[in-house]
Amino acid sequence: MVLLIHHPVSPYCRKIRIIMSEKKVLFGLKEETPWNLSSDVYKLNPAGELPIFINDGHIISGHYPICEYLEEMVNDNPLLPSAPKDRAEIRRLISWFDDKFYREVYKNIVTEKIYKRFSQGLAPDSRILKNGLNNLMFHLEYIDWLSEHRNYIGGTEFSLADIAAAAHLSIIDYLGDVPWESFKNAKIWYSKIKSRPSFKEILKDTIKGILPAKNYTNLDF
Amino acid sequence: MVLLIHHPVSPYCRKIRIIMSEKKVLFGLKEETPWNLSSDVYKLNPAGELPIFINDGHIISGHYPICEYLEEMVNDNPLLPSAPKDRAEIRRLISWFDDKFYREVYKNIVTEKIYKRFSQGLAPDSRILKNGLNNLMFHLEYIDWLSEHRNYIGGTEFSLADIAAAAHLSIIDYLGDVPWESFKNAKIWYSKIKSRPSFKEILKDTIKGILPAKNYTNLDF
Numbered sequence: 001m002v003l004l005i006h007h008p009v010s011p012y013c014r015k016i017r018i019i020m021s022e023k024k025v026l027f028g029l030k031e032e033t034p035w036n037l038s039s040d041v042y043k044l045n046p047a048g049e050l051p052i053f054i055n056d057g058h059i060i061s062g063h064y065p066i067c068e069y070l071e072e073m074v075n076d077n078p079l080l081p082s083a084p085k086d087r088a089e090i091r092r093l094i095s096w097f098d099d100k101f102y103r104e105v106y107k108n109i110v111t112e113k114i115y116k117r118f119s120q121g122l123a124p125d126s127r128i129l130k131n132g133l134n135n136l137m138f139h140l141e142y143i144d145w146l147s148e149h150r151n152y153i154g155g156t157e158f159s160l161a162d163i164a165a166a167a168h169l170s171i172i173d174y175l176g177d178v179p180w181e182s183f184k185n186a187k188i189w190y191s192k193i194k195s196r197p198s199f200k201e202i203l204k205d206t207i208k209g210i211l212p213a214k215n216y217t218n219l220d221f
Numbered sequence: 222m223v224l225l226i227h228h229p230v231s232p233y234c235r236k237i238r239i240i241m242s243e244k245k246v247l248f249g250l251k252e253e254t255p256w257n258l259s260s261d262v263y264k265l266n267p268a269g270e271l272p273i274f275i276n277d278g279h280i281i282s283g284h285y286p287i288c289e290y291l292e293e294m295v296n297d298n299p300l301l302p303s304a305p306k307d308r309a310e311i312r313r314l315i316s317w318f319d320d321k322f323y324r325e326v327y328k329n330i331v332t333e334k335i336y337k338r339f340s341q342g343l344a345p346d347s348r349i350l351k352n353g354l355n356n357l358m359f360h361l362e363y364i365d366w367l368s369e370h371r372n373y374i375g376g377t378e379f380s381l382a383d384i385a386a387a388a389h390l391s392i393i394d395y396l397g398d399v400p401w402e403s404f405k406n407a408k409i410w411y412s413k414i415k416s417r418p419s420f421k422e423i424l425k426d427t428i429k430g431i432l433p434a435k436n437y438t439n440l441d442f
Contacts, residue, residue: 046363047321058306064285065312072305084293085279091286100268142267 002027005041005052007034008205009114009174011106012063012098013051014167019067019160021198023074035119063098067160079160090154093146093161097168101139108132110171114207133177140183143169147189158196166193170202176213180221187221195219223248226262226273228255229426230335230395232327233284233319234272235388240288240381242419244295256340284319288381300381311375314367314382318389322360329353331392335428354398361404364390368410379417387414391423397434401442408442416440 002020004027006013020027032041037048044052045061053060053069060066071080080087109132112124143165146153154161169190172178180187193199203217215221223241225248227234241248253262258269265273266282274281274290281287292301301308330353333345364386367374375382390411393399401408414420424438436442 047317049321060309060313062313062316064316065309068289068312069305069309072308084290087293088281088286088290091289092281092283095283095285096268100270 001055003030003054004028005030005032005044005050005054007032007050009110009171009207010034010050011102011164011168011171014170014202015063015098015163016051016053016066016070017202018163018167018198019070019079021201022079022163022196023070023077025070025074033118035115067094071160079158079163081155081157081159086155090159090161093154094164096142097161097164101165101168104135105132105139105172106168108135109175109177113175114210118209136172136177140178140186143189144183144186147185153189158193162189162193166190166199167202170199174205174207174212174216175210176216191219191221222276224251224275225249226251226253226265226271226275228253228271230331230392230428231255231271232323232385232389232392235391235423236284236319236384237272237274237287237291239384239388239419239423240291240300242422243300243384243417244291244298246291246295254339256336288315292381300379300384302376302378302380307376311380311382314375315385317363318382318385322386322389325356326353326360326393327389329356330396330398334396335431339430357393357398361399361407364410365404365407368406374410379414383410383414387411387420388423391420395426395428395433395437396431397437401436412440412442 002025004013004016004020006017006029008014008031017027017029032038032050034050041050041052042048044054044059047061049062051061051063051066053066060069071078080090108128112129112132116122116124143153150156152158152162153165169178173190180190194203206212223246225234225237225241227238227250229235229252238248238250253259253271255271262271262273263269265275265280268282270283272282272284272287274287281290292299301311329349333350333353337343337345364374371377373379373383374386390399394411401411415424427433
């Protein structure tokens with residue numbers, strides 16, 4: 001059985017959990033705190049980053065290699081289309097969320113509201129937070145546009161692009177910062193993703209000391 | 222023929238140029254300045270980022286999707302091994318350089334020395350620069366260790382991991398900031414990569430107003 005070393009507020013760890021659940025890979029979880037990693041983490045991954053995937057002594061560190069490995073190894077329920085052009089579009093969107101959304105939204109909102117509080121006992125810097133919330137509007141507009149023009153974020157089928165987008169958004173949504181009412185198409189899309197059985201465990205995550213937003217776990221929000 | 226929209230100091234663009242050259246893909250280049258992108262770039266890639274790959278009207282934006290696309294489409298000279306476990310190790314190292322090295326070294330050194338100068342006319346912040354140079358030592362130690370224990374960075378064969386590592390390092394090397402003498406194994410490895418025909422064009426790049434370090438283009442440095 002796979003062991004995933006993870007943390008609930010890491011979008012990268014959420015992504016891998018959803019992928020494994022979609023692909024019916026059995027896995028156990030071990031939690032590590034990103035702002036206070038144990039020395040075990042560094043022994044497994046000299047980069048000192050989560051997630052870490054361990055299967056029968058085989059270790060893979062980092063969401064990108066784990067993600068591609070699972071897609072190569074588990075043929076059931078493919079999460080990438082078969083044509084290279086379509087795969088490129090899905091990967092463009094994965095990178096949109098894992099790099100751009102992370103840098104422009106997550107770093108400004110989640111780092112300020114969660115990491116700073118638990119690692120340093122500090123309140124968020126309101127200027128940085130505002131910046132993150134402004135950037136979020138741009139990203140929601142883009143998700144809204146994609147959802148209006150496509151069945152799923154990356155095309156006609158559910159894919160890794162939906163998983164990456166929803167993994168990132170779900171953490172911002174936990175904090176109650178997503179104004180869904182202004183982005184109807186994005187809301188319909190997210191509700192579709194949220195209803196998948198693979199998302200159920202993610203919605204059960206709680207962050208000690210921070211209650212989830214009112215509609216975080218509601219499928220009809 | 223492929224057109225790559227690029228900039229010479231972007232490690233991500235260098236990576237794609239080396240890959241195409243290794244795979245004998247014919248391509249032309251169009252330069253865009255990252256700190257002053259034209260509106261054309263945003264029309265092609267709403268993320269406003271380089272590289273952008275255009276082939277007969279088909280556009281792929283971002284180094285990760287372009288890299289995987291080239292590997293899927295061009296079977297000659299594979300740059301990923303065939304076993305999924307080995308591919309995962311190469312991708313772990315790609316991410317090491319594209320994410321960690323970029324964040325800890327490139328952002329502190331190249332952004333300070335080049336971007337800041339040309340976009341704002343400012344001198345580098347010596348504190349940030351020092352931070353980048355300190356981080357570089359840790360990364361060189363790791364490259365040195367990998368080069369001592371493996372034929373190439375990612376294993377027995379030349380791969381995308383070598384390309385990612387060398388693309389990033391080459392820009393720092395242009396600026397004369399790599400103390401090769403203290404990292405003998407890393408030096409031997411880099412000299413091997415630098416000697417490949419695919420690296421030749423990269424070494425011809427010049428940055429207007431900044432001369433390359435003395436040994437930048439020397440294969441025997």
